[in-house]
Amino acid sequence: MPAIPRVDLEAHPGMAVALRLKLSNRMMAAVLLRPTVDEWVASDGQILPSAPRIEPDYVYLLQGAEVRQTITVRVPLHLKGGSRLTSALRFPGVSEEAVPITLTVLEETGDTPLPALECPLSVSLPLGDEGPKAGGGDFGASAQASYSLVAGLAGLDMLPARWLVAELLVAVCQAGAARGESPEGKQLLERLGRTRFFKNGVVAFASAQAPRWVLSGLAATSGLNAALGGQVGQGQLLHIWERWLLGLADTDVEGGDAPAPDMRMADAQLHAFAGTLGTQADRWFANLLLGLWTLSPRIALVLEQIAARAPEPPPTEPEVPRPPPDDVLGERGPLGR
Known part of the structure; x- marks a missing residue:
């Protein structure tokens, strides 16, 4: 069984942390993903906003495919150096497990703007559980068809x-x-x-x-x-x-x-x-x-x-024959007579 990845970060207060996700699908069905990030929980029990920004909001992951997604969170301001925060990256409707995120706050650096901290993260879904594999026999085929249907219906919840x-x-x-x-x-x-x-x-x-x-x-x-x-x-x-x-x-x-x-x-x-x-x-x-x-x-x-009950179309009036045009020259026969 593949281990669930974890994220250990060190950042200054106010910094932006960009998680560069590489998502791979080990399931036997395509899935529509919309990950979420829990709020920060400090060691003293205080709840702080993580303010996640996810780009793109949704990703559609085919069976056996890989796709990339970026999740940016913000380190809360006015935290003392050495403070420890925890959060979790979740994939609702796909996996009950979560990717734990641990953040150690560094000392403030004053008013100097700091660049975003980038962290690559590879995630294979479903988390912590081997995806069903296509196999021979009645059970393998039936399980694959059933699992594909369940995964598809779960994706409709986020669609x-x-x-x-x-x-x-x-x-x-x-x-x-x-x-x-x-x-x-x-x-x-x-x-x-x-x-x-x-x-x-x-x-x-x-x-x-x-x-x-x-x-x-x-x-x-x-x-x-x-x-x-x-x-x-x-x-x-x-x-x-x-x-x-x-x-x-x-x-x-x-x-x-x-x-x-x-x-x-x-x-x-x-x-x-x-x-x-x-x-x-x-x-x-x-x-x-x-x-x-x-x-x-x-x-x-x-x-x-x-x-x-539609009304009948109006009757078509017969076409009245038109009289021949008048002889504007008032003469009959050719002009050159």
Whole structure:
């Protein structure tokens, strides 16, 4: 079992201490990390603020990957030389263990500004416990699938909800756009477009700037994935769950000696599809309705009832034949006669 690292520091009062973390993932699932730092506890029991600044706030760590993160804490002022402070670096939702931090305060140096103290720190997760390893047999495959699901659900506790909601909305709209190519989808949308319900929805989407909100949420997940060297087509949080689902076939949870099938899924390309909609509220709302009509029988029934009450389009007036234009020259026949 790997030992839990510890941090022993010596710094002057008021100094900034930068912990340069190198995080590695020994678990069998990707994880979203948001570390925390406890407040300083003095030897006399006094609680002092550590004022941690974490850059970046979140890091997404793939299985077997490494990523870097910087945590800066501040040494409290007006402490006597020789004072001893303790704290801890924690990874909520990932490990119950913590990295202990011990700080010995040095004598003050007057008003001379001091540079930040940098401390490299390598952390392998989970702390103090060997990560489950993929192994043969029923237990190894089942344990890997279960552990991946538990780790993924724990990561959702720290995940900004708007990222996942944005991807789900785009996925529903993408399903609606595909159904909208069918004769039934075109007919339903044509009838819904004549209702007050549809017009109110478009106005609400435009007023709330819902398309921009969705696009900014997609940009956040894409930027996070690109910063970690991921592929463009895999810049979605939903891709993580797709990989877990296909991983059930690769690991063969039911056991058996037959080779695992080669299961692959085309990239969802949520970004490319959202780009085709742009910021047009009517297109977003129309595709969302068609997507819900496709995925939810309960909502489909309500939408069909609304469409059935749509007013009929005004009758098309027959085109009245126009009389021939007047002879402005007042003559008949060619001009050169």
